[in-house]
Amino acid sequence: MVAAGMGQRIETLVLGxxxxxxxxxxxxxxxxxxxxxxxxxxxxLETVPRxxxxxxxxxxxxxxxxxxxxGGIATPVGTPPxxxxxxxxxxxxxxxxxxxxxxxxxAAFPLSLLLLGLIWLGFCVGFVWWxxxxxxxxxxxxxxxxxxxxxxxxxEEQVVLLVALVLITLWFTASPINSFPGWTAHTAPRMxxxxxxxxxxxxxxxxxxGCALPQALQRVLGTSRCTSSTASERxxxxxxxxxxxxxxxxxxNFDLLLSLGGANMIxxxxxxxxxxxxxxxxxxxxxxxYLGYVAVILFVTSLTTEFxxxxxxxxxLGPVVAASASNSGRNAxxxxxxxxxxxxxxxxxxxxxxxxxxxxxxGQVKLLFLMRIGLAVELxxxxxxxxxxSFAVPIILGxxxxxxxxxxxxxxxxxxxxxxx
Numbered sequence: 147m148v149a150a151g152m153g154q155r156i157e158t159l160v161l162g163x164x165x166x167x168x169x170x171x172x173x174x175x176x177x178x179x180x181x182x183x184x185x186x187x188x189x190x191l192e193t194v195p196r197x198x199x200x201x202x203x204x205x206x207x208x209x210x211x212x213x214x215x216x217g218g219i220a221t222p223v224g225t226p227p228x229x230x231x232x233x234x235x236x237x238x239x240x241x242x243x244x245x246x247x248x249x250x251x252x253a254a255f256p257l258s259l260l261l262l263g264l265i266w267l268g269f270c271v272g273f274v275w276w277x278x279x280x281x282x283x284x285x286x287x288x289x290x291x292x293x294x295x296x297x298x299x300x301x302e303e304q305v306v307l308l309v310a311l312v313l314i315t316l317w318f319t320a321s322p323i324n325s326f327p328g329w330t331a332h333t334a335p336r337m338x339x340x341x342x343x344x345x346x347x348x349x350x351x352x353x354x355x356g357c358a359l360p361q362a363l364q365r366v367l368g369t370s371r372c373t374s375s376t377a378s379e380r381x382x383x384x385x386x387x388x389x390x391x392x393x394x395x396x397x398x399n400f401d402l403l404l405s406l407g408g409a410n411m412i413x414x415x416x417x418x419x420x421x422x423x424x425x426x427x428x429x430x431x432x433x434x435x436y437l438g439y440v441a442v443i444l445f446v447t448s449l450t451t452e453f454x455x456x457x458x459x460x461x462x463l464g465p466v467v468a469a470s471a472s473n474s475g476r477n478a479x480x481x482x483x484x485x486x487x488x489x490x491x492x493x494x495x496x497x498x499x500x501x502x503x504x505x506x507x508x509g510q511v512k513l514l515f516l517m518r519i520g521l522a523v524e525l526x527x528x529x530x531x532x533x534x535x536s537f538a539v540p541i542i543l544g545x546x547x548x549x550x551x552x553x554x555x556x557x558x559x560x561x562x563x564x565x566x567x
Contacts, residue, residue, distance in 0.1 A: 157270050159190075163183060165213075167179050167213040167214040167217060171215070172220050173310070176214035176215050176224075176225065176499065177504060180210060180214045180500070184207075187207060191510075200273070202273050204515050205272065205273045207510060209265055209269045210501075213262055218490055226456060226460070227456050227457060229340070230464065231486040232244075233338070234464045234482065238465075238482075245543070248318055253483060254487065256534070257530070264527070300372070301355070301359070301371045302355055304371075309346055316329070316346065352387060354387055354388075355387055356371060356372030357372060358385075358387070439481075440484055440532050440535050440536045441532045443485055444488040444491070446463070447467075448527075451488070451492045451498065452498045453498075459489050460489050468481065477540065477550075483543070487534075487535065493519075493524045495520070
């Protein structure tokens, strides 16, 4: 729908795809986002002849994948390292207010937007505006026809949209906003973003789906919206509820759950083995301006996440970065957030992120091309990220986090003791 409304210029069409991937990745996994947009992207690429257009096909797919990765930075639920950061904030500083959903977005959203602009500008310069580059003609009717073929907004889609809006509202208002203490302050002080997510998801297991509603209610809502057509097309038994456990077992990404648990285990292993203490001591010895320290932290994190999952990277380096920053008299929260951002600066290898794997698996993106373009984007992200964390983040988070002390051992089984003891 977004692509259909972006006109006939290739620059705006690419931007439409990129914005779609970027925004969806705020709320769902960047891998799922890339997979959902891939059919429409490939349908468009079929109208673009390969002859005379060089690597346009591969660059177009990479632009979507990189946008999904950049979008995950913007919210605490956008990518696993962000959720781990929120948990580490509670673990390391249990007596402090911590970073709210809204405060995190205030620090992360502009950086995510800057990265989106970097990716779009790089694509246009390299594959649209470069001299002697043949102009790609956009068949806008292709997207208009695809939009027209979309079925009516079904009852199940309306329910999920309503639940999603409620969930996002609860996430934003759970923590203090100016004089508002947050709804959890007097109702459930220990609830976090994960608990709120589960609370809003559970009703989907008991809300009946369209085909199970009484006939009178179906007529009120619109019979065509209550057919639960997705289930019938699979030739499966019609479901009774919007979400059922059978669908969860088949579709849920348990690998992600295991990855998050494994990240915590690896992080604890680096602490218990003493490796974290050694690394923290070395990082704490970094002399010079804060800008240089941030550059090193982001570079080390970004390099690590090219070979290790971003969740595991955050689990390993999170306590190390917090401890080393505190040891050297720097703001540990800002450094920890910078490392969190850098966990998403993984563009240069096919296995560095889920979106990279998806587009590389199409066979239209060559390894050396991906590495060359991905490395350029990663270097740009590191430069923007270093400047952002060094100068903007202290202004955004400074009034809240400047008074934080060293990371605490309370509730985390000895993080601080292992790092500095």
